Amino acid sequence: MTVKAAVLVAPGKPPEVWDLPDPVLERGAVLLETVASEVCGTDVHLYHGRLAGVPYPIIPGHVSVGRVLEANGVRTDALGDPLAPGDVVTFYDVHEVCHNCWHCLVARQPNRCPSRKVYGITYSATDGLLGGWAERIYLKPGVRVFRLPEPVSADDVIGGGCGLFTGYAAVERSALAMGDTVLVQGAGPVGLGAAAFSALRGAGLVVVIGAPAPRLELARALGADVAIHLTETSPGQRAGQIMELTGGRGVDVAIEATGNPAAIPEGLDLLRAGGTYVIAGHYTDTGPVELNPHGDINRKHADIRGQWGTDFPHVVRALRMLAKHRERLPFAKVAERRYGLAEAGRALADVEALRVTKALIVP
Ligand SMILES: [Zn+2]
Numbered sequence: 194m195t196v197k198a199a200v201l202v203a204p205g206k207p208p209e210v211w212d213l214p215d216p217v218l219e220r221g222a223v224l225l226e227t228v229a230s231e232v233c234g235t236d237v238h239l240y241h242g243r244l245a246g247v248p249y250p251i252i253p254g255h256v257s258v259g260r261v262l263e264a265n266g267v268r269t270d271a272l273g274d275p276l277a278p279g280d281v282v283t284f285y286d287v288h289e290v291c292h293n294c295w296h297c298l299v300a301r302q303p304n305r306c307p308s309r310k311v312y313g314i315t316y317s318a319t320d321g322l323l324g325g326w327a328e329r330i331y332l333k334p335g336v337r338v339f340r341l342p343e344p345v346s347a348d349d350v351i352g353g354g355c356g357l358f359t360g361y362a363a364v365e366r367s368a369l370a371m372g373d374t375v376l377v378q379g380a381g382p383v384g385l386g387a388a389a390f391s392a393l394r395g396a397g398l399v400v401v402i403g404a405p406a407p408r409l410e411l412a413r414a415l416g417a418d419v420a421i422h423l424t425e426t427s428p429g430q431r432a433g434q435i436m437e438l439t440g441g442r443g444v445d446v447a448i449e450a451t452g453n454p455a456a457i458p459e460g461l462d463l464l465r466a467g468g469t470y471v472i473a474g475h476y477t478d479t480g481p482v483e484l485n486p487h488g489d490i491n492r493k494h495a496d497i498r499g500q501w502g503t504d505f506p507h508v509v510r511a512l513r514m515l516a517k518h519r520e521r522l523p524f525a526k527v528a529e530r531r532y533g534l535a536e537a538g539r540a541l542a543d544v545e546a547l548r549v550t551k552a553l554i555v556p
């Protein structure tokens with residue numbers, strides 16, 4: 194028997210549907226029947242070859258939901274709960290962090306561990322079914338798999354996707370205090386996640402700058418108090434509006450989720466003195482930008498932090514919040530359109546052109 198998978202064979206080449214062998218499970222492995230996987234901005238970058246060290250051909254899809262088909266010697270999930278065939282699960286896409294290197298042991302930054310692998314990004318299709326754009330997903334021994342908390346659905350998880358977890362991580366990194374004013378730059382999946390969790394964490398005011406209009410509607414639905422259209426306003430108009438909202442001081446916290454270097458000076462400009470700025474949107478290198486170290490950083494006493502990817506606790510806690518506050522977090526609405534494996538190329542084009550906020554791959 195074979196398993197169908199959508200494969201990016203090389204940068205710039207449209208995805209191909211391959212037949213791959215149905216795997217035999219080693220001890221400790223879990224095989225999933227894919228329920229849904231996501232198409233995110235990273236997949237568009239992978240398609241264009243903008244990430245370093247990607248072992249093409251790859252099966253994309255780093256955040257996925259599946260149903261357990263088979264588990265070899267695995268009876269509990271990563272949280273210690275029973276795991277059995279038929280359970281609907283998700284898993285932490287990062288694997289093979291060594292817990293033995295300098296980054297893991299001394300710096301305690303496992304997200305910089307050189308052994309770190311990511312499903313759908315840094316595993317090759319020749320290594321197995323290690324991405325979500327496939328009928329089945331092979332979870333190697335030690336992959337952190339866990340059952341979706343009730344009443345979270347596959348659409349909730351994939352509608353939020355990796356942006357849900359990155360948004361959660363960015364808010365946590367900002368150390369946002371209750372009552373703080375927050376600016377989220379960008380209304381893509383990371384910006385939507387950041388806006389939603391800022392509101393849940395108790396922000397006094399959440400402002401989102403983004404485009405196009407349907408994404409601003411989603412931002413409002415997820416907790417933004419004010420949504421400003423990026424391309425229908427000038428930087429001066431945006432600054433005027435935000436200064437008016439903050440008594441002329443600027444926001445306490447700004448979270449960048451745009452991937453556009455031009456957002457950085459604007460974000461610093463709108464930050465109050467002593468405020469915190471988290472940069473979470475630059476997963477690929479989009480080039481430098483000019484800053485004024487005196488006015489933007491030193492005199493401003495700005496606290497600037499980067500957020501690289503997510504850790505397992507972000508995923509678990511974000512989904513726990515989604516389970517508890519499902520009414521306030523309609524991420525299933527963000528999951529706008531479903532695509533089969535043969536339509537993966539169209540899904541990438543639709544995401545890149547911002548025709549959809551989150552595309553689902555449903556094999
Ligand atoms: Zn390590």
Ligand SMILES: [Zn+2]
Nearest residue numbers: 233234235355
């Ligand atoms: Zn992603």
